[in-house]
Amino acid sequence: MSTSPxxxxxYNLFLRDLLGVMAYGELSAFERLSSDARYSPTLHDRAVLGRLAVIEFQHFELVCAKLAEMGIDAEEAMLPFQPSVDHFHERTRPADWHESLMKAYVIDTVSADFYRSISGYVDAETAGLIxxxxxxxxxxxxxxxxxxAALADDPRLASRLALWARRLLGEAITQAQRVSVEHAFLGGLTGADEARAGELARALTAELAAAHSRRMSELGLAG
Structure with missing residues (x-):
């Protein structure tokens, strides 16, 4: 997907919102991974999640630097998205280590798909940051x-994690749709009217679901 801003x-209002939600998403991912490390069955696994949390914080700093370059306060840009993102994470609290892993994987990949789709519409510098x-x-x-490895060690996990992944996808798509509607993302980005923006949103939702299904199949799970 591509078009001119x-x-x-x-477009500048859209960009402020896009970077604001990205920044808060990265900060939340850092907090989530740091917190979920307590479920780790081994010190090695705890260190793995800790390393991933550090990467998320580095991403947060990159987005904040871009906002600062634009003369925008990062906290002000993030605040409108805090309630909905926090609500999403409250609704999807993992019960154990395996659910933590699956949540991190689903949110990481679905978010990446969403933002990469959006990047086809933005200026080159912002697309590079995304x-x-x-x-x-x-x-x-x-x-x-x-x-x-976890599924190979215990095949009984498959049905539970498949259901959990499906729920996470549904919650993530609902969250993305809510943010898109509340902040008129696609309309603000493309200049499209409400009907066209709705068509783009439906196409994006289908893309996200299809990509998620492929990844679940690669894990040996039903998407």
Missing amino acids: AEPAR ELVQAAGDATVVLRDRLK
Whole structure:
């Protein structure tokens, strides 16, 4: 998906919101991974989650630096998104180590898909930042491989984690739709009217669901 940004004033408001929600998402991921490390069955696993948390905080700092470059206070940009993001995490508290791993993996990958789709509409510098922050890297590989190992060790986990992943996807898509509607993301980005923005949102939702289903199949789970 690609297009030229909407008119400058509208686009700049969109960009402030996009970077604000990205920054708070990265900060929340850091907090979540740091907290969930307590479920780790071994010190090695605790260190793995700790390392991933550090990566999320580094991403948070990159987005904040971009906001500062634009003359925008990062806290002010994040505040409108704090209630909905916090509510999402309250609704999806993991019960154990395996659910923590799956949540981290699903949120990491679905968020990356969402922002990479959005990056097709933004200016080159912002697209580069999104790619840097959301690129599939060590974190995604570590989480996927750790989940595969856990499922191989205990196949009985499969049905529970498949259901949990499906719930996480539903909650994540609902969250993305709520934020998009409340802040007129697609309309603000593309200049599209409400009907066209709705079509784009439905297409994006289908893309997110399809990509998630493929990843679950790779884990040997029903998407």
